[in-house]
Amino acid sequence: MKPKNETFFGGARTSRRAILKAGAATGASVAVGVASTRPAFAAGTTEAGRSYDAIVIGGGFAGVSAARELKARGKRTLIIEARSRIGGRAWSSTFSGLPIEFGATWIHPSQTLIWNEVQRLGIARVDDPNPDFAVFATETGGYARQELTFLDQQDALLRRFVEGAETYLPNAYDPFSREDLLVDLDKLTLGDRARQLRLSQLEMDWVSATTGAYGGGFERGSLTQLAHWWALCGYNTETFHGINVTRPVGGMSAVISRMFAESGASLLYNAPVTRVTDTGSRVQVTAAGVVFDAAAVVVATPVNTWNSINFASGLPAEFSRLSTQTVGVPTAKKVFIQVQGDIGRPLMNGRSGAMLDLVLAHADKSSQGTMLIGFSVNPNLDVTSVSQVQSAISELLPGTQVLSVKGHDWGKDPYAKGGWTFRTPGQLLGSLRAVRQPHGRLVFAGSDIATGWGGYVDGAIETGIRAGGLAAGLTAAVTS
Numbered sequence: 001m002k003p004k005n006e007t008f009f010g011g012a013r014t015s016r017r018a019i020l021k022a023g024a025a026t027g028a029s030v031a032v033g034v035a036s037t038r039p040a041f042a043a044g045t046t047e048a049g050r051s052y053d054a055i056v057i058g059g060g061f062a063g064v065s066a067a068r069e070l071k072a073r074g075k076r077t078l079i080i081e082a083r084s085r086i087g088g089r090a091w092s093s094t095f096s097g098l099p100i101e102f103g104a105t106w107i108h109p110s111q112t113l114i115w116n117e118v119q120r121l122g123i124a125r126v127d128d129p130n131p132d133f134a135v136f137a138t139e140t141g142g143y144a145r146q147e148l149t150f151l152d153q154q155d156a157l158l159r160r161f162v163e164g165a166e167t168y169l170p171n172a173y174d175p176f177s178r179e180d181l182l183v184d185l186d187k188l189t190l191g192d193r194a195r196q197l198r199l200s201q202l203e204m205d206w207v208s209a210t211t212g213a214y215g216g217g218f219e220r221g222s223l224t225q226l227a228h229w230w231a232l233c234g235y236n237t238e239t240f241h242g243i244n245v246t247r248p249v250g251g252m253s254a255v256i257s258r259m260f261a262e263s264g265a266s267l268l269y270n271a272p273v274t275r276v277t278d279t280g281s282r283v284q285v286t287a288a289g290v291v292f293d294a295a296a297v298v299v300a301t302p303v304n305t306w307n308s309i310n311f312a313s314g315l316p317a318e319f320s321r322l323s324t325q326t327v328g329v330p331t332a333k334k335v336f337i338q339v340q341g342d343i344g345r346p347l348m349n350g351r352s353g354a355m356l357d358l359v360l361a362h363a364d365k366s367s368q369g370t371m372l373i374g375f376s377v378n379p380n381l382d383v384t385s386v387s388q389v390q391s392a393i394s395e396l397l398p399g400t401q402v403l404s405v406k407g408h409d410w411g412k413d414p415y416a417k418g419g420w421t422f423r424t425p426g427q428l429l430g431s432l433r434a435v436r437q438p439h440g441r442l443v444f445a446g447s448d449i450a451t452g453w454g455g456y457v458d459g460a461i462e463t464g465i466r467a468g469g470l471a472a473g474l475t476a477a478v479t480s
């Protein structure tokens with residue numbers, strides 16, 4: 001099977017720090033994937049029988065990191081991937097002649113695992129250019145163009161949301177270190193916090209794109225998840241926005257394909273795993289009607305998809321509960337919007353519940369004009385509908401003509417069932433630790449259950465390294 005060749009590039013989002021900086025971008029790479037929809041081994045890897053030391057289910061950053069860790073410990077590993085490509089919620093593509101990212105895009109030095117990875121692989125980085133102007137909701141129900149200094153008001157509101165995080169989350173990588181202080185806080189939604197702060201509707205609208213939208217809505221996301229990100233950002237707005245500025249040249253798919261090449265693992269595509277049975281001495285994994293077996297299995301699929309797999313030997317209740325509750329934002333969507341002419345570089349903030357929560361300019365101009373990048377958690381947005389996107393854009397920036405759109409609805413994607421991680425109330429203290437424990441010969445991984453950068457590629461790598469090490473230990477127990 002021939003690998004599918006694609007060129008990649010990152011999307012654009014900005015930060016206060018980026019306002020002071022400018023950048024340009026070029027790059028290309030080759031993705032690992034197959035064109036057919038039938039189960040197939042990746043080019044360069046072969047089926048080495050049905051038995052392995054370890055099987056990794058899911059070829060996202062967590063799964064590939066786990067496979068690499070297993071290789072470092074001398075284990076023969078098979079990755080089983082449901083799609084025709086690796087990368088999962090990191091997926092580089094093209095639209096209207098420009099490289100785009102349907103999912104993960106930006107990295108930051110504070111995310112040391114992915115940052116060092118990109119550096120070690122010799123992949124260049126590029127900063128997205130600054131916005132020219134902002135758009136915010138007005139008191140009268142519409143939207144208005146604003147100078148960029150208006151963003152300071154949004155930041156002041158954000159800081160009020162997470163005030164006190166230095167005390168209740170003093171160690172960003174150990175969110176449980178002051179569990180005593182989190183008992184009540186972890187019960188709060190972002191909406192609860194806004195009510196505590198007595199924010200007006202207009203204030204909610206101004207801060208919605210950086211709080212409510214991240215959480216999949218004010219009444220879905222938990223305060224402690226936002227505060228956890230704030231802690232990881234060193235409790236400052238510069239880093240909080242700065243994490244959405246720098247891209248690896250060639251895109252995220254290029255990064256993971258380089259990491260996969262180092263894993264030495266066999267890789268089976270187009271093979272959704274449907275059943276996992278831990279017999280006590282081996283684990284049987286059924287994919288595309290074929291049963292593979294191994295001494296240990298890393299389950300590196302999104303939490304929201306766990307209930308789609310039959311764990312026939314049973315799992316503690318927390319696993320199924322967490323999957324039903326959802327961790328990845330179930331309404332998360334990203335849409336690329338080709339508009340007529342050069343409209344500058346807006347940073348548009350939708351009000352709470354808007355069709356588009358955040359709209360930014362792509363780093364590059366397309367031949368037809370400006371490419372915008374929209375993020376949405378509105379369940380009603382159809383990312384394939386030019387007319388729907390046109391009316392959303394017309395509201396934000398009247399007179400802008402939408403020519404075409406290309407987007408991805410991550411909630412409707414059967415192998416994600418949600419977008420970026422954002423925990424709901426009670427999940428930090430209630431389930432996170434339980435699902436990170438090995439269960440029999442199974443170890444779970446994924447950005448959704450990171451204790452560091454959950455919701456980012458860095459968190460996926462963190463859990464993959466950990467799970468690979470734990471799984472290698474389980475295989476050693478079998479052979480000794």
Ligand SMILES: Cc1cc2nc3c(=O)[nH]c(=O)nc-3n(C[C@H](O)[C@H](O)[C@H](O)COP(=O)(O)OP(=O)(O)OC[C@H]3O[C@@H](n4cnc5c(N)ncnc54)[C@H](O)[C@@H]3O)c2cc1C
Pocket residue numbers: 057058059060061062063080081082083085086087088089090102103104105106107271272273274300301302305308309332333334410414415416418419420421445446447448454455456457458460
């Ligand atoms: C719109 C959007 C924007 C984002 N922006 C950023 C960003 O700028 N920076 C950043 O760092 N992060 C960003 N993220 C988050 C980042 O994409 C994720 O945290 C990370 O990619 C998750 O990696 P993972 O390996 O944990 O899961 P995934 O990438 O979801 O990988 C899981 C894999 O399991 C496979 N799978 C699922 N079910 C099965 C099955 N039954 N059998 C076999 N395989 C299966 C999937 O196909 C997938 O390949 C963004 C996410 C989204 C959605």
